[in-house]
Amino acid sequence: MTSQTTVAEQVFDTLRALLTEQGSELIAHPEVAEQLAIQVRAVFDDVTAEITGGVPPGRAPLDVGTDRARRGIHPAESLRASTALFDVMLPALTDLLAADGHDPLRISRVLHKAIMTRVAQASLSYVNFLMEKLQASREEERLRISRELHDRVLHEMGLAVHRLDLYRFYADRDPAQARAKVDAGIECVDEAARSVRLLSAELRRSARTEGLERMLRNYLAVNAPPSVQVDVSTSGDLSLLPPDAPEELYLIVREAARNALRHASPTRLEIRIDVSQAEAHAVVSDDGCGFDPGDPEIAHGGLPSMHERAQLLRGSLRLTSSPGAGTRVEVRLPFARVTL
Template sequence: MLLHQAILTRVVRGSQARTTFLNDRVLSARREERRRMARDLHDRVLHGIGLAIQGLDLHRYHAQTSPALARTKIDTAIGLLRQVVHTLQQFTLELRRPVADGGLEQALRSYLTSHVEPPVHVVMHTRGDLASLPAHVSEEVYLILREAARNAVRHAAPSRLEVSVTVDDRALRATLTDDGRGYLPGACSPAGGLSAMRERALGLNGQFSTTSAPGAGTRVDVRVPLGEPAP
């Protein structure tokens, strides 16, 4: 009896430790997501507003002595403010629940259509019943692939993105491949987007890896167990 109780105690403690570990991973990923959004708000929104204000000041300065130059300054300011509005609209969409009733596939297709613009060519493949995925799995995998696509477009200058998601009874497997400039392994900051993606995958008891080399593009791989223990 004492041995049985000792085994149960050890199992419970191990389960609690594992749960705490996974919760910490999820919280870490969410903190990194907030830091990324704060950086984007500073770099894209506040910077744009600052330049627009500068343009309006220059318009006022030149209004009497050089009306034509003053008009160019206000036109530039209006263009900057329109960019800021567009950026804020994108942030508003991202702050909503990422995966709604349409599920993971629809959310991914919608993001890729609206945020990955020509000349980048996007190909997406799915196999299996993505609609049957648990909501929290769909949402976290969406956030991982969204960050991977954003990183590729922003930093790798690709001409092609290929996304693949496969679901079976045992696991979800997802990949995102680009043909961009690539990078040296270990060259990315651990506080960057790769860290947040890895934390999200680990929070699902899953696996995350990247393969890249300068000039050879980048491949992101995610595996999440479904109804089976992680290997």
């Protein structure tokens, strides 16, 4: 038993050195490296137990896929580590077990099955986690549309109904006031119709087809008041963005701009997007009233959705603010480089 434990530890040490040389994210995080060590030992025990007819020790299940999804670690890292594990563990198991007459080919097959079973389990939980996050993001978008309909359309329609009620009140008493109320009601209906058209046009647009910068400029042209100086700039080749990135990045940046316009009362709003060969970097900053990021209230609204959208693209979002000092939202989206 001691020799098997020693061999398993040597396998992990060799694997860790190999992954470190490759720059694997599985080694960069201490908690993830510890999970990997547990997995290596579990694979080793499962294979030796099946080959020798023993019983592997029971272990609490690890939800590796969900944990790696939360940390933004791409499944390609797991696949690359699995290939390396097979290459490292097979010679060690063969040396250990073939001496007792066990078939090296069977050892190879059992090892492959043990590794791929865990890869499949982790991949399933990884995908399930991201699907849940995607569903949450879609739910947040539906809630945003609902708020827009309530705050802009329903408000104007309510005003129109109220003024038409006043028209009925003034119709016989004061014809001039009655006409004024009808005119005001018509203006409210026109404004409500305008809001519906704008919202409908926004829903039809796509950052993929219309372009990220154009979408942002269109949004700000409609929603930024004249009192706010808006500056939008991009640099680099935006076509380098992966297919799923423009829409999500647009939604993140739009939400940051929307929060600034609705809550910060800024005089200046600046949006900068830089795209390099390695990543997309976006910054939304304003000179508004700012807030305390430690306030529990910021856990509500669009901020969690912004973080989740960034994580879905293996990126990160950093928010900096303080009362009276404005707000800065910074997003980094690294471009995945899949190598096995």
